[in-house]
Amino acid sequence: MHMNQTGKTTLQNIQYKCFVAAKTGGRYAIPVAMLSLPGLAMAGAGTGGGAEFDTIWDTLEGWVQGTLGRIIALTMIVVGIVFGVAKQNIMAFVMGPAAGIGLFYSPTIIESIMGAGLAV
Numbered sequence: 001m002h003m004n005q006t007g008k009t010t011l012q013n014i015q016y017k018c019f020v021a022a023k024t025g026g027r028y029a030i031p032v033a034m035l036s037l038p039g040l041a042m043a044g045a046g047t048g049g050g051a052e053f054d055t056i057w058d059t060l061e062g063w064v065q066g067t068l069g070r071i072i073a074l075t076m077i078v079v080g081i082v083f084g085v086a087k088q089n090i091m092a093f094v095m096g097p098a099a100g101i102g103l104f105y106s107p108t109i110i111e112s113i114m115g116a117g118l119a120v
Helices: 010-043 051-065 067-087 090-114
Strands: none
Touching: 051 067, 051 090, 067 090
C-alpha cells in the first residue's frame, strides 16, 4: 500500500474526500434544487400542461390575498413592531411590514415572472 505524508493510505484519503463531498453536497442540495425549480417551471411553460394544478394555485392565491393572508400579514407586522421595540432596532420593525406586503403581493409577482413571454 502506498502511504502519503500524513500516514494514511490513498484509499483512506479517497474515502475521506468522498465523505467530505457527500457532507458538503448534502448541505447545498436543497438550495440548488430550489434554484432549479423556476427553470423547470419555465421549461414546461410552453407545453400547455399543468392545468390540473390551476385549482391549487387559485386556492393558495385566495388564501394569501384573502382574509387568511391579511391575518398573517397583520401578525407579521405586530411581531415586527414587538421585536423592534424589544431589540430597539428599526430594522426589526421594518421587516414585519415588509414580510406582510411581500406575502400579499407574492402571487402577483410570481405570475408576472412565470407568465412573462419573450417578445418576438
